[in-house]
Amino acid sequence: MKPYFQLHEIALLSLLGALIFVLRLVFKIPIHVPGSSGLVWVLPLIIGVGIVRKPGAGLYMGFISGILASFFGVGALHVLDIFKYLAMGLSVDLTSMLFFYRFSNPIVGCIVGAVGNFTKMLVNYAVQMLFGVQATFILVGITVSATTHLIFGGIGGILAVLILSRLRRAGVITEDDKDAYN
Template structure:
């Protein structure tokens, strides 16, 4: 009798409660799309700027945009897992399989940053802060991986101030662009639920 009642309650529960992080299937598919965009854009767009962190303008922009359009906990983690897995499969870094963490750490951080700002990522100031901090987390993950894998990091240590400033600048620009896009897209995507 008790098993039948429990089985009935499980069948009656909404699908969103049965899925990962209480996100619905449609949200997970959308987040997978954003995570794929991060890796594919990084692989396809090879801008010859030769500045550290220049990819953050679109990388962190897409990450903040995805979190802003789907402001639920776990959104950044899913985007980080998908983009990290694709980065490993596409061979996007010299770190081998550990390149996964360079993509996962910013996704994890945005999930904890957004609630601090009440998920108001459409605010340009908040978007810039989140873009900056996630870009710096990518730099820190890169440095930690370099140290752990005993990669030659002397040139990065010498230019760490410039690299940090560059990551801040490009991350903030990506966050600002994402904030503008969130503000314009969110009213048009009211039928996403």
């Protein structure tokens, strides 16, 4: 039986999943605007999905980064951070499939990045409501937060598409990379 992900794909997705966690930990954007970290973490997520182009690639990277975030407890939700990362990976997977992995178009990258960042925000608020944070506080904060999550996720998605196109032009990755080791 042939494995779903090849060994080189698992290695790439694992490294990029860990990079999501490291970038979120190391790069703090000091503008104090909700969702601004999406500008950074969306890059490796979309690049990994854009290179592997298989359903589940984003979910796998979300799992790796979520396990690391939960294990090291760097987020506000600690162990439950895994749900945010799994949700963002799944939403990037589904949105990428909707656009047939056409990351040559910056608009596709913008939409995929915005959806991923927005989904992460929604799961974050859902978990907070589960713990009893009053819905009034969440509703007041969600309007500005939703807008900024969409904007920063979209910008990160555009940057990811530009990086992918540069990697393709430089010959680092090709459209045939998916089938290179079959």
